[in-house]
Amino acid sequence: MIKVGLVGFGISAKVFHAPFITTNNNYQLVSVLERNKQESKALYPFVRVVKTIEEVVQNEEIDLIVITTPNETHFPYAKAALEAGKHVVLEKPVTNTSKEALALLEIANSNSVVLSVYQNRRYVSDFYTIKEILDKQLLGEVHTFEGHYDRYRAEARPQAWREHVLPGSGILFDLGPHLLDQVLYLFGIPHTITADIRQQRPHAKVDDYFDLRLDYGFLKVILQAGMLVREPGPRYLIHGTKGSFVKSGEDPQEALLRAGELPVGENWGKESEDIYGVLHTELNGQIIRQHYPSHKGDYAAYYKNLYDSLANDKPVKERIEHGYNTIRLIELAFESHKKQCTIPCTDLLKVEYR
Secondary structure (H helix, E strand, C coil), X not given: CEEEEEECCCHHHHHXXXXXXXXXXXXXXXXXXXXXXXXXXXXXXXXXXXXXHHHHHCCCCCCEEEECCCHHHHHHHHHHHHHCCCEEEEECCCCCCHHHHHHHHHHHHHCCCCEEEECHHHCCHHHHHHHHHHHCCCCCCEEEEEEECCCECCCCCCXXXXXXXXXXXXXXXXXXXXXXXXXXXXXXXXXXXXXXXXXXXXCCCCCCEEEEEEECCCCEEEEEEECECCCCXXXXXXEECCCEEEECCCCCHHHHHHCXXXXXXXXXXXXXHHHCEEEEEEECCEEEEEEECCCCCCCHHHHHHHHHHHHHCCCCCCXXXXXXXXXXXXXXXXXXXXXXXXXXXXCCCCCCCC
8 A cells, every 4th residue: 555645736636646546546645735725625534634845755654745736846845755765756847957857866766766757648548549550550650740739728827827937837848748758758869859939828928839840850740739729620640651640639538537527437538439530541452541449548557557666666657767858858949949940859868668
């Protein structure tokens, strides 16, 4: 039984962490850090609510600390937890700088504890499906991969820390890690990055749009996200020497969790057939164009895999080195935008993702 302390109880904790910790019999949620409220008590009356990170870190009962607070707290909170000998789950984008990520890696190693990055977009239906299509080489050699994470939110949200000028705020730090981690997982480290990062909404104080171009030689990757896309196109467009895969729609898990549903049952994470992607390619000498059934999404797999790492000494699947590479690419993207040029992807760690 892994005893868990949850740091923060905002959307991240409520939607992406607590439901999976409390429905997995290998974990026990024992404490929640909430500075000003006790919202967690309404859902989980058995937890102890505390007000400071010190109370979580110094609790000898706790084995694992899950940090879901704003980005500027990630480094000091994780550092304190690791130095106290606790295992740590750190929400993306890990830290605000690659230097901080390397420091946490060294601390985790020196204390022989697990430090994992929470990358739930590895466990969504479209990514599972894309991974299968590429592993089966159904498109031939891929030459273009395009990923989008678009929303329509024209109004300002003055209470949202991500929309204020703070370390780690803005859309590139928020949504960029999802897309970048997926591409690093699928294709490895790019040769260069070229970035266009903008403030499109008149009230915007930080970036709310990005266009990243990653060059792999034969393969070109395009990643885009924006907040003024009322009618989104496909989320993914993948083209290879034999065919194409085009995928629209959204994995259902987040919407269900926000509506208060628990992640249980055989149909959890199952996409509607009307948003299955279109596979247009050549198979066994025949040209086919058909809907390709989506795999079920499964956020719960993250905590299942983590338990194997904590209890059974299995390798960590979402490593701090992966988080470092994501942050390093974000740093290089901002450098590219500032200098208006293409930047070599230097200093990334050559580490396995699978």
